[in-house]
Amino acid sequence: MENYEIIQTIGKGSFGQVSKVRRKTDGKLLVWKEIEYGDMNEREKQQLVAEVNILRELRHPNIVRYYDRLIDKINSKIYIVMEYCEGGDMSGVIKKCKRDRDFLPEEIIWKIFMQIALALHECHKRKDGKILHRDLKPANIFLDSNMNVKLGDFGLSRMMGQESEFAKTHVGTPYYMSPEQITDSRYNEKSDIWSLGCLLYEFASLSPPFEALNAGALAVKIRSGKVEKLPSRYSEELQRVVNWMLSIDSNLRPSVEDLLNLPQVSLRIREKK
């Protein structure tokens, strides 16, 4: 820990304190996320080690970069040091748009969508076992200083999956839960696609596709398959892609490759180069 200086605490993640830190060697601004492993059983500890090792391998311009891990045995805490994203997260951007009654331009939405799809592709295409995000939501999408989008908290969300007791500390309504997760809590890469559909819908409508006062009512709406149309300012293509990803039957949903091959996405990927 002596190699870093804590600048400020920026919040409480789903698994612990998140602080902005400065690396003493070069003054680089970073973030560390603190995980308390004191009351974890052997299996959970194994899983945490496995997740952190996955994080270390993920190297992609649209995935929050993992830098280091520090273990504080005395307080049974592990600190995951990651890239600091100056622009904060997309839930902040959406709140601001709502407050200013200002929709995101369609061009921006496609650019953000393309980058998240590229990040997901990096994870789904991995040979030895796909990494499923399991927790795609605006608060997990970060922006760096030049409007690059970074997918955050990869892998660790499996640690916080519904099955482990850590999930109970999970606050908030699972707006982005897919139909298959509700019925038989099966999670596969098509569930990430469902969540990506909810994300795209929310970037355009500034509200999630399914809202309810409690998880039960939410489950009914999610399984109803009824989705409000996007604001008319957005194109038919955008509406079609959202509807495609929000197919109740996960087999009917696009794969990440299908999404990357969409004309609106593939032309922007070529532009990027």
Ligand SMILES: CN(C)CCCNS(=O)(=O)c1cccc(Nc2nc(OCC3CCCCC3)c3[nH]cnc3n2)c1
């Ligand atoms: C939900 N949001 C609206 C909360 C406010 C968002 N603003 S903020 O937190 O102060 C803020 C302002 C500017 C830049 C950054 N950069 C940043 N934040 C991370 O996590 C945020 C944290 C996650 C857990 C819950 C609390 C917030 C990162 N994780 C990896 N790299 C990160 N870079 C954050």
